[in-house]
Amino acid sequence: xxxxxxxxxxxxxxxxxxxxxxxxxxxxxxxxxxxxxxxxxxxxxxxxxxxxxxxxxxxxxxxxxxxxxxxxxxxxxxxxxxxxxxxxxxxxxxxxxxxxxxxxxxxxxxxxxxxxxxxxxxxxxxxxxxxxxxxxxxxxxxxxxxxxxxxxxxxxxxxxxxxxxxxxxxxxxxxxxxx
Amino acid sequence: xxxxxxxxxxxxxxxxxxxxxxxxxxxxxxxxxxxxxxxxxxxxxxxxxxxxxxxxxxxxxxxxxxxxxxxxxxxxxxxxxxxxxxxxxxxxxxxxxxxxxxxxxxxxxxxxxxxxxxxxxxxxxxxxxxxxxxxxxxxxxxxxxxxxxxxxxxxxxxxxxxx
Numbered sequence: 001x002x003x004x005x006x007x008x009x010x011x012x013x014x015x016x017x018x019x020x021x022x023x024x025x026x027x028x029x030x031x032x033x034x035x036x037x038x039x040x041x042x043x044x045x046x047x048x049x050x051x052x053x054x055x056x057x058x059x060x061x062x063x064x065x066x067x068x069x070x071x072x073x074x075x076x077x078x079x080x081x082x083x084x085x086x087x088x089x090x091x092x093x094x095x096x097x098x099x100x101x102x103x104x105x106x107x108x109x110x111x112x113x114x115x116x117x118x119x120x121x122x123x124x125x126x127x128x129x130x131x132x133x134x135x136x137x138x139x140x141x142x143x144x145x146x147x148x149x150x151x152x153x154x155x156x157x158x159x160x161x162x163x164x165x166x167x168x169x170x171x172x173x174x175x176x177x178x179x
Numbered sequence: 180x181x182x183x184x185x186x187x188x189x190x191x192x193x194x195x196x197x198x199x200x201x202x203x204x205x206x207x208x209x210x211x212x213x214x215x216x217x218x219x220x221x222x223x224x225x226x227x228x229x230x231x232x233x234x235x236x237x238x239x240x241x242x243x244x245x246x247x248x249x250x251x252x253x254x255x256x257x258x259x260x261x262x263x264x265x266x267x268x269x270x271x272x273x274x275x276x277x278x279x280x281x282x283x284x285x286x287x288x289x290x291x292x293x294x295x296x297x298x299x300x301x302x303x304x305x306x307x308x309x310x311x312x313x314x315x316x317x318x319x320x321x322x323x324x325x326x327x328x329x330x331x332x333x334x335x336x337x338x339x340x341x342x
Contacts, residue, residue, distance in 0.1 A: 046239060049239060050238050050239055050242055053239065053242035053243060053245075053246055054242055056246055057242060057245045057246050057249060060246060060249040060250065060253070061249055063253070064249055064252055064253055064256070067253060067256055067257075068256060071256060071259075071260045074260065075260065075263055075264070075267075078264055078267055079267055082267050082268070082270070082271040085271055085275075086271055086274045086275060086278070089275050089278060090278055093278060093279070093282050097282070100286075111293075111333070111337070112289065112290050112293030112294070112333070113290065113293075113329075113330050113333040113334065113337075116286060116289070116290045116326070116330065117330070119286060120286075120326070123279075123282070123283075127279070130275070
């Protein structure tokens with residue numbers, strides 16, 4: 001009895017497996033086209049993505065080359081500007097030395113300390129101008145420096161032409177005192 | 180008689196034999212089960228590795244990495260430009276400070292020399308100790324490049340000389 005029951009049980013299992021296989025086969029047959037379409041679509045999408053990525057990579061490389069060239073040019077310009085700045089500063093210092101020399105040669109009895117103070121003040125104005133980052137402020141400082149230099153030259157000229165009898169460049173010293 | 184005795188012995192040892200056989204079989208089955216589990220584990224790990232490597236070296240992943248690499252390069256270039264500008268600016272400032280220092284030094288030396296000349300010119304008017312003190316101070320301030328102190332010394336000397 002048990003033997004027959006066991007046999008029936010096994011047969012039932014085998015039948016179930018066969019039914020499942022048949023159903024699976026039927027499903028595949030019905031959806032074969034759709035499945036193939038999905039697969040093809042996936043492959044096509046992957047290919048499109050790859051070609052898009054390749055294109056983007058090429059484009060970016062090109063942009064990078066351009067950027068590099070632009071950066072090199074920018075750096076070169078900045079380097080030249082730095083060199084020019086240093087040169088300008090050197091020239092400014094030389095003209096301030098010239099200013100001191102000019103006032104000393106005009107006022108022959110001018111004490112060295114006074115000439116030193118005038119020169120020092122001019123250098124102070126120059127450095128103030130140089131260290132300002134704001135353009136408008138920089139211009140104002142430059143104007144101030146130029147005004148100071150012209151005052152010194154004016155004093156020297158007046159003394160040389162004998163239009164003033166003052167022993168010291170009073171206008172220049174007043175300018176310094178105002179600061 | 181002997182056969183009977185043998186059969187008797189076999190009968191006696193049969194349960195023991197069956198017991199030993201069962202245990203051996205159980206151990207073998209357990210070992211086999213563990214072996215199978217291990218084998219399946221190794222197979223699954225290998226499959227996973229293969230899948231991961233395949234995904235990493237696939238054309239899509241490679242192209243994606245190339246794009247990311249170029250983007251990274253671009254960012255690096257931009258940062259480099261900024262830092263190179265900073266570096267150039269730093270060297271420019273260094274150069275300027277050097278020029279300024281040299282100029283300051285030259286003018287301080289000129290002032291010290293002028294004070295020295297004044298001291299010698301008015302040597303007769305000054306007591307010897309004061310003259311020597313002024314001279315020492317002048318040399319000291321010149322060495323220290325202390326322009327303020329030199330100016331004060333000059334003023335002190337002028338006050339003393341002019342009464």
